[in-house]
Amino acid sequence: MKTLSQILTIGGDGMVGSYIDFGKKFNRAELDVTDGQAVLSAVKNHRSKTIIHLAALTDLDYCEKNPAQAYLVNSVGTYNVALAARAVGAKLVYVSTAGIFDGLKKGLYRESDPGRPQNHYGRSKYLGELVIQSLLKDYIIARACWMFGGGPKKDKKFVAKIIAQFQKPAIKALDDCWGSPTYAKDLVGALKKLIAKDARGLYHLAGKGRGSRCDVAKLIVETLKQKVPVIPVGSSHFKLPAKRVANEALTSKINLMRPWQKALVDYLKTEWKPVLEKTKLLS
Ligand SMILES: NC(=O)c1ccc[n+]([C@@H]2O[C@H](COP(=O)([O-])OP(=O)(O)OC[C@H]3O[C@@H](n4cnc5c(N)ncnc54)[C@H](OP(=O)(O)O)[C@@H]3O)[C@@H](O)[C@H]2O)c1
Numbered sequence: 001m002k003t004l005s006q007i008l009t010i011g012g013d014g015m016v017g018s019y020i021d022f023g024k025k026f027n028r029a030e031l032d033v034t035d036g037q038a039v040l041s042a043v044k045n046h047r048s049k050t051i052i053h054l055a056a057l058t059d060l061d062y063c064e065k066n067p068a069q070a071y072l073v074n075s076v077g078t079y080n081v082a083l084a085a086r087a088v089g090a091k092l093v094y095v096s097t098a099g100i101f102d103g104l105k106k107g108l109y110r111e112s113d114p115g116r117p118q119n120h121y122g123r124s125k126y127l128g129e130l131v132i133q134s135l136l137k138d139y140i141i142a143r144a145c146w147m148f149g150g151g152p153k154k155d156k157k158f159v160a161k162i163i164a165q166f167q168k169p170a171i172k173a174l175d176d177c178w179g180s181p182t183y184a185k186d187l188v189g190a191l192k193k194l195i196a197k198d199a200r201g202l203y204h205l206a207g208k209g210r211g212s213r214c215d216v217a218k219l220i221v222e223t224l225k226q227k228v229p230v231i232p233v234g235s236s237h238f239k240l241p242a243k244r245v246a247n248e249a250l251t252s253k254i255n256l257m258r259p260w261q262k263a264l265v266d267y268l269k270t271e272w273k274p275v276l277e278k279t280k281l282l283s
Contacts, residue, residue, distance in 0.1 A: 004192065008090075010039070010081060010197050011055025014168075015150040015157070016095060019188040022143035030057065033077030035146035036084075043084035050195055052093045053081045056125070059156075061098070063121035070124045080130035082135045091138040091198075093191060098145035098179060098206065100126040103245020106137065108180070108210060111143075111253055117244040140194055142187065145206040145248050146216070148264065151183025151271035159211065159264075162220045163272065166228055173217035175232035179248040180206035181216055183263035190256035203252060206261025210249035219261060223268045224276065 004022035011017060012025030031042050033055040043051065056074050057063055063070035071216055072091045078094065085092040099122035100115040117123045119121060132139050148159040160179075165171045182205070211219075214232045221230055235244055257263075 005082045006048055007050045007052060007195070008046045009052040009054060010042075011053065012030065012159050014054060014058070014172060015147060015154045016054050016184045016187060018150045018191070019185045020054075021054075024072060030063045030103065033080055034072050036080040039080045039098060040084045041088065043081075043088055048086070048090055050093065051085050051090045052191070053078065054095055055081075056095075058121070059120045060242035060244075061074045061240055064119055064125065067120040067124075070120050071127070073126035074121070075127035075131065075193050079131045079135075079211050082132050082139075085139075086135050089138075090243060091137055091140070091200075092132060093142065093195065094132055094140050095187070096127050096143045097122065098143055098204075098224035098248035099245075100129065100143070101245070101248060103247045105247055108249045109204070109247075110251055111204055114245070118245050121206075121242060130263070138200055140191070140199060142194075142205045143250060144182040144184075144187050145250050146179040146181045147182060147184050148267060149187075149271075152275050155201060158216060159272075160269070161183075161221060162217045163224070163276070166221075166224075166226050168183060168228065170229045170231050171217055171221070172233045172237065173212075173214040173232045174235050174237070174244075175212045175214040176234050176250075177213050177244055178210050180208070180210050180250045181260040181264060182206045182257070183260075183267050185267070186257055186263050193256060203254060204250040205252065205257055206250040207263050209259050209261070216264065219264055220268060224263050224273065242273070 007023035044251035073158040102116035217230045
């Protein structure tokens, strides 16, 4: 069994990293994955047998407008981390995304389905997967979808964006984009279990089931007892730089994640409600 205290996490200051309460964590200022020499030295100095690599540019629209930077961090950065892992014989844990799929499948995507990303973020992350698979034997690639977590301090994604609109007359959300919303805390819990049993390979670790963006927005409003209406709109409504595909829902060959609705309610009640009540944004 691997000891959690020996794990090295890179890119540990973000949403997922906020649930890593073990081992050594580097933030971007301490270790930039685009600096291959620095990554190699840090990994050699730490002598870790397991590296969790979370460093990435995760804003789809920013990546679309700055593709060179997206590939530098998400693909070349991952190459640097994979080379360092290979140099010291460490297991590499990489969090990838449902955004590597084309969105055309009618059902849920399996681990065995082929990748065909449709935007620069997806392509840059998929290249990261390919690099790891070509350089290493001991790796875990865990694909998540529509991540939420981190609470008011770290959540920059959909949940925070919906809560920020509570005072508006209405909230518009897509009803033609489907995914498997994933609680970052559950993802870290599942990764800990996989690392403990020395698992290897590609796994889907997303909230169980599927929902539309509109379903997610409605559950947020209902759980936090708001009256603002949620209006379903089609994906042509928002003109965004990065293409969003219709289906990013995932299923898995393993059973480590709970239904996304349960996880979302848990997240809202434990990490958002107490803070919103204190700031009087919730009555
Ligand atoms: N969020 C999602 O919906 C989602 C879904 C599927 C998969 N993922 C994957 O999950 C992983 C963790 O994402 P997250 O949601 O926790 O995102 P996040 O909150 O944006 O965290 C990413 C972290 O990477 C750091 N970083 C950026 N560029 C770096 C560089 N050059 N060197 C070192 N660190 C760098 C960031 O540092 P700064 O804060 O200083 O910029 C940030 O702390 C990523 O690999 C992401 O692709 C995310």
